[in-house]
Amino acid sequence: MRIFYFDPDDKRRQVQTVYLENILNEVEVEVASQLAGPLGALAKLEHHTPFDLVLVVAPPSIAVFELYQQTQQKGTRVAFILMSEHSLSTFAGMEGFQSQNPKNDYVQLPIAPTDFREIILKSLSPSYGQRVIPAFQKVRLIHFLRFSKALCNVYVKLSNHKYVKVINAGSTFDRHDIEKYREKKVSHLYIRNDDFERFQVTIHETPFLTFQSDKMSEADLQKCLGNTHAILKEMILEIGITREIADLAEKSVDEIVNLAYQQQDLAELLKNMQLRLDYIYDHSFLTSIVCCEILKHMHWNTEDKVKKLVMAAILHDIKISDPNICKIDSSLDTRLQSYSTQERKAFFAHPMETSLLITGVDFISPEVASIILQHHETPEGDGFPNGLHHSKLSLLSCIFIVAHAFVQKNLELDFDPDQQNKIFEELIKRFSLGSFKSVLDAFSNLRA
Numbered sequence: 001m002r003i004f005y006f007d008p009d010d011k012r013r014q015v016q017t018v019y020l021e022n023i024l025n026e027v028e029v030e031v032a033s034q035l036a037g038p039l040g041a042l043a044k045l046e047h048h049t050p051f052d053l054v055l056v057v058a059p060p061s062i063a064v065f066e067l068y069q070q071t072q073q074k075g076t077r078v079a080f081i082l083m084s085e086h087s088l089s090t091f092a093g094m095e096g097f098q099s100q101n102p103k104n105d106y107v108q109l110p111i112a113p114t115d116f117r118e119i120i121l122k123s124l125s126p127s128y129g130q131r132v133i134p135a136f137q138k139v140r141l142i143h144f145l146r147f148s149k150a151l152c153n154v155y156v157k158l159s160n161h162k163y164v165k166v167i168n169a170g171s172t173f174d175r176h177d178i179e180k181y182r183e184k185k186v187s188h189l190y191i192r193n194d195d196f197e198r199f200q201v202t203i204h205e206t207p208f209l210t211f212q213s214d215k216m217s218e219a220d221l222q223k224c225l226g227n228t229h230a231i232l233k234e235m236i237l238e239i240g241i242t243r244e245i246a247d248l249a250e251k252s253v254d255e256i257v258n259l260a261y262q263q264q265d266l267a268e269l270l271k272n273m274q275l276r277l278d279y280i281y282d283h284s285f286l287t288s289i290v291c292c293e294i295l296k297h298m299h300w301n302t303e304d305k306v307k308k309l310v311m312a313a314i315l316h317d318i319k320i321s322d323p324n325i326c327k328i329d330s331s332l333d334t335r336l337q338s339y340s341t342q343e344r345k346a347f348f349a350h351p352m353e354t355s356l357l358i359t360g361v362d363f364i365s366p367e368v369a370s371i372i373l374q375h376h377e378t379p380e381g382d383g384f385p386n387g388l389h390h391s392k393l394s395l396l397s398c399i400f401i402v403a404h405a406f407v408q409k410n411l412e413l414d415f416d417p418d419q420q421n422k423i424f425e426e427l428i429k430r431f432s433l434g435s436f437k438s439v440l441d442a443f444s445n446l447r448a
């Protein structure tokens with residue numbers, strides 16, 4: 001499926017190209033911005049296999065008619081869409097071009113993204129009906145549980161072609177309704193493609209969701225945490241983690257949180273992390289479950305080891321408040337360049353600072369402080385803060401580092417069961433030295 005798209009306006013061309021690529025599967029968009037007259041574009045038309053659609057967004061100063069004539073000479077009835085801020089009558093020779101092919105169209109700009117999509121689809125139907133990308137993108141239900149207001153319309157999917165609006169743009173929603181969907185085994189709600197693009201939604205970020213008020217009551221928070229745990233557990237069970245292990249880890253997390261609340265500094269940091277309920281909390285909770293699963297496969301799941309690793313998982317990034325920097329694992333990651341020197345310094349210091357914060361707290365073992373200090377070290381010794389080689393890392397630290405990497409990769413790939421082999425292959429390559437290898441050998445049983 002090929003579209004030729006001419007538009008001299010750089011900004012608009014970039015945006016519309018993204019829209020075009022999101023309308024159809026396997027679409028190849030050939031863009032042109034400067035016609036050495038439209039002749040440059042014409043040459044392209046002549047030397048390639050035929051286009052299925054020619055889209056021209058232009059002022060009357062461009063020789064659109066020549067371009068149109070050229071497309072028609074190809075003998076195929078290629079659809080031709082002209083879009084402009086000027087009226088059709090200002091384009092010499094183009095009067096009546098719509099009647100020459102029912103798929104041709106003229107559109108007066110400006111145009112909304114949804115209308116743009118409809119016009120393109122109309123011109124390409126019915127031959128491309130099967131390859132149309134759905135007009136909706138899915139968003140995990142968990143995100144809705146954490147907010148109370150949507151800035152765009154939200155839909156529930158009834159079938160491949162039927163979506164029903166359940167939340168109006170700009171309106172608040174009730175968490176009980178979201179919980180009802182969860183009880184009905186609905187895992188995702190949907191928003192339109194153009195809203196998905198407009199708000200730059202990703203697996204982890206949903207800027208179209210916000211709060212009705214910035215205060216969440218204690219009861220609300222507890223309910224929200226309970227639901228968050230339930231959904232995170234559902235996600236991780238889908239990729240083969242044992243339910244008893246997930247329940248055991250959750251119980252241990254609850255006990256540790258209760259203990260941590262008795263220590264003022266920890267209580268404050270923990271509360272902040274819980275209130276934000278973002279990537280930092282999710283990956284900490286999930287890492288605690290995966291640590292327990294690895295312990296089970298290593299036949300080392302004593303109460304003491306479970307408690308130490310769960311405690312490290314919940315507290316390891318407690319001093320970080322930016323969920324994006326938290327996704328960075330290596331000091332060489334280029335994403336660090338977008339942070340100030342001070343922010344980078346704080347990031348590189350967080351293993352040491354957190355470890356110092358918990359040292360001496362009566363219910364926390366020194367081994368937990370050591371795991372936290374070592375959680376960004378690597379088998380090759382190029383991690384931070386101390387660049388320790390694998391032989392200097394404790395076995396508990398190795399388990400933690402592998403569990404953390406596994407969770408990070410799964411959050412990035414939205415816990416896709418089909419990607420698990422690929423994830424394990426990557427982990428096996430990355431953690432092939434010393435104790436890391438024995439951890440991976442045991443954990444790989446999860447794939448069996």
Ligand SMILES: [Fe+2]
Nearest residue numbers: 316317326404
């Ligand atoms: Fe982390």
Ligand SMILES: [Fe+2]
Nearest residue numbers: 316317375376
């Ligand atoms: Fe960290």
